[in-house]
Amino acid sequence: MMMRALFLVSLSLALAGCSVFEKDAAPANPQMATEFAPAVSTTALGAAGHAPAALDKTSDAEKAAALSAPVASGERALGKAVVALGPPAEAGIWVQSVLISAPGQGRVVAPNGQALAVELRPGSGGALMSLSAYQALGLPLTDLPEMTIYGP
Template identity: 50%
Template structure:
């Protein structure tokens, strides 16, 4: 049973990556011993601890099926920030779609060294509250965030990042 779930999950990610230009590492390559979990997996686990979002079902294939954020969570993320004067700008980044099976509203980038609360604003002025997660390389934005901001899933939109 677990093998089928793993296979389905891997197959779904491979299919999704073909549509969005994401390159995924081969989970079946490498040495024969136990490997340490990559930093991205650790960050993903940390993100899961503070979000109420649930992971998508194993058979999810479309963006709507993969996005498990509730209407209430989306409304809270889209709500205006009560005290924008307490925020500071971190900079602008181009974002790609992050792991579509990782729920919640988050931005993973090298702009932060530790998890924080923040906000992203598109070039059209659309604003969304997100968890800021440390990362390396290209900045990634969650599927729920992309959909809430009406951004093209295969695009590389630029956002301004704020931290509280």
């Protein structure tokens, strides 16, 4: 009998403690959110975008000449860099990298061994290569190839 009384007392104290926690709980019917993010207007790339060929102002003859340019005497390997597609609106066949200390003429060699004469541009951050250079080398525009860069 004594055990039963202790059990009932402890149970009643435990239940009384639960009501304290219920007061801190969230209300049963919370208000709906009244703030919304502003609407964003977007367009599909095909509707407002440009085809790569429309942005590439370098002629096929200029690309062919860059592909067949002889190796310059005295050139040296500046290093390897993973390149990304540079701003498509910047015309020409160029590469920009921290490996390049001064503007000049040089070449890049793609992972498949194909070489291309390029304008060398000093840069900061990640290396970039022009749209025309990507297309002359036949690289997909979304690739990030590791190019060997040669310069004076």
